[in-house]
Amino acid sequence: MEKLCFGSWVVGQKSGLFCHSVGGVINVYRNLSSAEVSTALRPFYFSVHPDLFGQYPNERSVNENSLKQLSSYIETLQQKRDVRPTTVTFYLRTNASNNERTSRGTFRPVRISLSQRDIHKTVKSILQTCNLPTTYLDSIAPPPPEEKPQFSKFSEDYNAPFDENDPIYGSVVLKQMVQKSKDAQKLTEWLKKNSGDAREKLAACQPVREEIIRLQSALEESLGLQNIVWDCGWNVTHFRGCLQSFQALVRHHPELMHVLHGRTLMFGNDTGVSLDGHIMLNSGEVRHNWLDLLKNLPKHDHALLRIPAFEKAVSRVLRDIQVVRRKFQPKVMAGHYENQLRRLTTSLSDYQGRLGYPKNWPDKLDEFELVVEPEAGPLMLSPTGQFIVPASCPAFLLITFIDKRLEEASDLLSRYKSNKHVERDLHEQCLRGLGLAALHKDDNITPDLMIACCQQLLNQQATLAPMLAGVRLWVTHYYSVLSDGEMCIPWNWKL
Structure with a gap:
């Protein structure tokens, strides 16, 4: 068994066993398997599944986005990689009486x-947070002992009070969901109270933004990069720090930088190569980890080249369904995705050989879309009409789910294809008509929600333009002024 030693810990990577030595006594703890995690969380998934909130699009969207973040967090833990603390909000189904x-x-x-x-x-x-039973979890494995946390260069004290003005963590998107009392405010009242503060913060961060543009341009030109992207919840001050660190890495190791030519460099929450072929660097890691990725980039690229064949295999075994990437999907590393596709193909092939597919299905499912995601997540139909399936989902559950939702999926896909063009036009009209410096949205704001928001902004253009001129605006589910001056408003704001 391959072992790694960390102080008093001995970790068996292949077996999933954790041995902890206390006073000479060795205690062995077993890590949970993916199947056990899914089983333990089943009551939770049944309580928060987006399909339970069909009549409440806002709550459904919040749950869908939170499930994505939770799945990513669990997958990162299972892969023994560092995680950064965050908070997610769910709407929990209850058994309330009439x-x-x-x-x-x-x-x-x-x-x-x-x-x-x-x-x-x-x-x-x-x-425990959702007041759900932990009997199954307690029966399969005892919890590991408390471990004194060790913090990296960019870590924070998890128990410390959150500082909204912190230059690094002040703009973390998931400090969000600020008090409902704020959400109840009218937009005009909130803008009058906060637009001055936002402009002051914007002005204070303007030199940082200009420095970022200079660093981006210099790196793109010298390395032949197609683009440098910031895909992280931290604010622009941290982006500048990442660019400066990467610039120092370039100076010390120029012989390795030819691998970046023609590529997109993305600072985010993972290190690896994304499904889009982007080179991703974890914004919280040290430069040495970035260097390791660049040295081993050919291995990651080989995995990327194999993925179309694996996607084609899933498509063929499921009547030519389109295997696509999620519209608002957290970044997935190529190597992990390859394993997920292989697992699902095997499961579907076995099912097809034994039972076959429903007779009422069309000969081809090529008008529908399927997204394969990490193991720890729910089986669901997204608001954009895509079937979202965790790689560990049993084939019989997937086939039953698709059979029941074919018509609904077709309607949602048609609506999305129409809405995305309308959204693009309204986005440009808002930028010009309101004089905004920038207009963005959270990933969980689907086109229909963004369309409703933009239309309402344009309807009140005369009232809102003086207060929003020069503002960098985010459409979200909450009101907030971030530490770099960007303003967040809920999509369903009231005048």
């Missing part, structure tokens, strides 16, 4: 803090 029903339906918001360093504690924290 007397307890409200105009918002029988559900309640729950905020789940994700800051644990092992999968067992994470799963237990999720269940």
Whole structure:
């Protein structure tokens, strides 16, 4: 068994066993398997599944986005990689009686803090926060002992109070979901109170933005990069720090930089090669880890070249369904994705050989779209009409789910194809008509929500333009002024 030693810890990577020595006594702890994680979280998934909120698009969208973030967090833990603490919000289905029903339906918001360093504690924290049973989890494996946290260069004290003005963490998108009292405010009232503060912060960060543009241009020109992208929740000050660190890496190792020619460099939450072929660098890692990726880039590229064949295999075994990437998908590394596709292909092939597909299915499913995602997630139909399937999903569940949702998926896909063009036009009209410096949206704001927001902004153009001129605006689910001066407003704001 391959072993790694960290102080008093001995870790068996292949077996999933963790040995902890205390006073000479060695205690052995087993890490949870993917199947055990899915089973333990089943009551949670049944309570937050987006399909339970069909009449409440806002809550459905929040749950869908939070499930993506939770799945990414769990997958990162399972791969023994560093994670950064965050908070996700879910609307939890309840069993309220008729007397307890409200105009918002029988559900309640729950905020789940994700800051644990092992999968067992994470799963237990999720269940306990939602008041769900942990009997199964407690029966399969005891929790590992408390471990003194070790913080990297960019880590923070997880128990420290959050500082909204912190230059690094002040703009983390998931400090979000600020108090409902703020969400209840009218947009004009909120802008009058906060637009001055936002402009001051924007002005203070302007030199940083200009420095970022200079660094980006210099690196793109010298290395032949197609683009440098910031895909992280931290603010522009940290982006500048990453660019400066990378520039120093270029100076010390110029002989390796030819691999970047014609590529897109992306600073985010992972290190590797994305499915789009972008070279991703974890913004919280040290330069040495970045250097390791550049040295081993050919290996990652080989995995990327194999992926179309694996996607084609899934497509063929499922009647030519389109295997696509999710419209608002967290970045997935090529090597992990390859394994997920291989697993799903095997499962579907076995099912087809034994039972065959429903007779009412068309000969081809090529008008539909399928997205294969990490193991720890729900089977669902996205608001854009895509079938979202975790790689570990049993084939019989997937076939049953697709059979029941074919018509709904077709309607959602048609609506999305129409809406995305309307959204693009309204986006440009808002930029010009309101004099905005920038207009962005969170990934969980689908085209129909963005269209509704933009139309409302344009309808109130005369009132809002003086307050929004020169502002960098984000469309989200909450009100907030970020530390770099960007302003967040909910898509369904009220005048």
